[in-house]
Amino acid sequence: MKKIFALSLFVTLFSIPTYVSAKYGAAGCGLGSIVISENKKVHQVVAATVNATVYNQLFGITTGTLGCETSGFAQKEVEQQIFVHLNYQSLEQEFAKGSGEKMEAFASLMGCSDAATFGKVGKEKFASLFDQNGPDAFLEKMRSEVASNSALASSCKI
Known part of the structure; x- marks a missing residue:
């Protein structure tokens, strides 16, 4: 039992810098962060020990409970970026056609409920969206288009 506690303490102390910017403390999300809300090191060690003992973080991350978030804005941006890089061609x-399975999936990742309008606008703006600058430039231009185009702004939630 002492070895487990020492290991938990060691891991927690060395992982503190990675969690400082989160809404929860250094212990991460889980039952420990719900029960112990103070952000002092001693309290966070106890919270991490509770999390490690009860094994609740996986449940919290999977269900989005216990202070764990599963779909933040940054995660959506990363999902969009990965999708565009893998499916750019x-x-x-x-x-260019204004329709397609991957384009509809991308519309969904961009938070657009109207894939037909998304495809229509994409076809109209094709030359400026795909100007040989690569996937990252395309994604930024598409995000800008969704924000500035009145037809897309009403059906998309970035």
């Missing part, structure tokens, strides 16, 4: 072909 297919997206380019489908945006």
Whole structure:
């Protein structure tokens, strides 16, 4: 039992810098952060020990409970970026047509409920969206288009 506590203490102390900016303390989300809300080191060690003993963080992350968030804005941006990088050539072909399975999936990742309008606008703006600057430039231009285009702004939630 002492070894487990010492290991938990060691891991917690060395992981503190990675959690400082989170809404919860250094112990991370979980029952420990719900029960012990103070952000002092001693309290966070106890919270981390509770989290490690009860094994509740996986449940909290999976269900979005216990102070764990599963879909923050940063996560959506990363999902969009990965999708665009993996499917850039297919997206380019489908945006040229104004429709396609991957384009519809991308519309969904961008928070757009109206894939037809998304495809129509993408087809109209094709030349400026795909100007040989690569996936990152395309994604930024698409985010800008969604924010500035009145038809997309009403059906999309970035």
